[in-house]
Amino acid sequence: MTQFWIIASILSLVAVWIVLHPWFKRHKLEEIAVDTAAEARVRANVRAYKERLRELNAELRSDAIDQVQFEEIKKELEATLLGDAKNVQARTDNLDRATSTTFISLIVVALALVGLSAYLYNSWGAYDLALHSEDSKFSAAEIAAAQSKAEAGDTLGLLVQLRDKLRENPANAEGWELLARSALNTNHFEIAAEAYGQLAEIESSPEIKAALYGLQAQTLYFSGIAIDAPPVADAVNKATLLNPQDTNIYGLKALASYDQGQFDQAIEYWKTILTLEPNHPSRGAIEEGISAAERALGVPSTIQVPASTVRVSVDVTIEPALLSQFNENEIVVVYARASVGPPMPLAVARFSPKQEINDIVLDDSLAMMPELKLSLFESVDVVVRITKGSVERKLGDYEKIISGVLVADQPRLSINIGAEDIVTDSK
The missing domain is CATH 1.25.40.10 (Tetratricopeptide repeat domain)
Known part of the structure; x- marks a missing residue:
């Protein structure tokens, strides 16, 4: 997910830049305008000061004012000029403070925008699915x-x-x-x-x-x-x-x-x-x-079921020498599976080895799933397996398979299990 976070970070920076860029541009223009206005005001004040100073010199030479008056008026002019300069600087400082406040506010807005986007994505987005998809890749x-x-x-x-x-x-x-x-x-x-x-x-x-x-x-x-x-x-x-x-x-x-x-x-x-x-x-x-x-x-049927033409009858015998080795832990599984198609059983019956396993009828009534039943296939393999615990095929089981049984013929099979039928591989 490194690529995701890189892209998300880049987009966040772009969003912050979109918010801050207009401010930087406007701030630059305002600085130029303020500096130009301040410079013009200072030049005007200096020009007025010099003109007034020339007038005072002329009045002093014509004895309209004496030297003391000249010095007093000159000091007042200088004080006025200095005061105007301080006012210009104060306005510039106020603008800088306002600009700083605006900049901080915009930074807060930009960060809030990024935070809100992250929150909304976490609430409505599908990061967990993307993460799961990434984890699922082999x-x-x-x-x-x-x-x-x-x-x-x-x-x-x-x-x-x-x-x-x-x-x-x-x-x-x-x-x-x-x-x-x-x-x-x-x-x-x-x-x-x-x-x-x-x-x-x-x-x-x-x-x-x-x-x-x-x-x-x-x-x-x-x-x-x-x-x-x-x-x-x-x-x-x-x-x-x-x-x-x-x-x-x-x-x-x-x-x-x-x-x-x-x-x-x-x-x-x-x-x-x-x-x-x-x-x-x-x-x-x-x-x-x-x-x-x-x-x-042995009771009369309460349901009228059409006579099925698809059934396989099975008789199972176990050699006495082998049967004597079994106890209640073993089970005999008799099932039919498609000769060509999915290997899942189409009809299954289970018994104890100690039972008489005669006239077992495999038909649609023993189907494990409605979409996989005996009547849907022409040819099946009939499997008889003696196993312990799980019915899955494993080493040490005993198994015999009759292949290519045509179910429409309603066949009857006799299957004998002996010591030679032991399973030597788990496939």
Whole structure:
């Protein structure tokens, strides 16, 4: 911002000069006029003195006055001449004092003008935005590092670099929005959750702030954190306090209940969303979720949902030797993602390794976002991953992928996970 302050200083000096320049010009003219008038008056007084002195000399020679009278009158003339000279000097001094007062007043006005400009800019200007913009710029070294990571396919490294830069400038809403979207699309949910949290802190509207906290809670949940664990619960509480009717929170609670086999509770949450927002953009997916939960409960469907032609059924088996190594800390994540397109899951289901994972149906009811669902893509990759803690892919997970599955064929896949399916890289 050095350039900004240099320009601001130059403009301030120009403003001061505009105020003071007319005074300097006028002061110079006044000085010339006063000096000319004073000089003319002195010359006139001297000329009058000399003429009167010649007259006195003539009167003295003609004996009209004597020497004593001559001396007295001469002294009076000299005193008058000296008095006039003092009066001229006094008027000049008075003018100088008035000029000094005017100059000081103009200096005060000029400084006040600069101060007022600074105050108004601080109140109405956008210096903080300019400063944030300057702070947001990447250095040459940072750009080179980003290029290196991009060439190596290190998506996580790029996201971390952007996140670290945004932490230096937390008021950059556009940057956090970009980070949230990019992290979510690449399944880096923890980074996306932080971005949504920062956006919520920046946002002033209570309803939008609540929605952002709701999205933060969802991404934390998708990362493998239980809904009643502190990070998710904190985000849920913040959203609920701001807007008790936030549909993102009800959607999260519905998904969590469905994953935990609490189908009646999931139905209640989904129906609450439709009551609060009848024209919800995900209404179709919500109705499919309600229908799927009712089928799981074995009760007649209360919602007429057109039979979907887009679904993938999956049976998962885990080799006994591998299964014996697992406990309650592991989860099995089954999801479909587009074969060509964004890597974000289109439909997700989660289970414990100890459960029987048969006849899992991936369809639009399990979509994470309405704009990314199974029915929008012709071909998907089906992923089964056994992981601990976060659902993000990492070393030590077990994973198998079936690529190029045509969803319109309503395929049924049987996937077996064995020791050979261990993840040896984090990409």
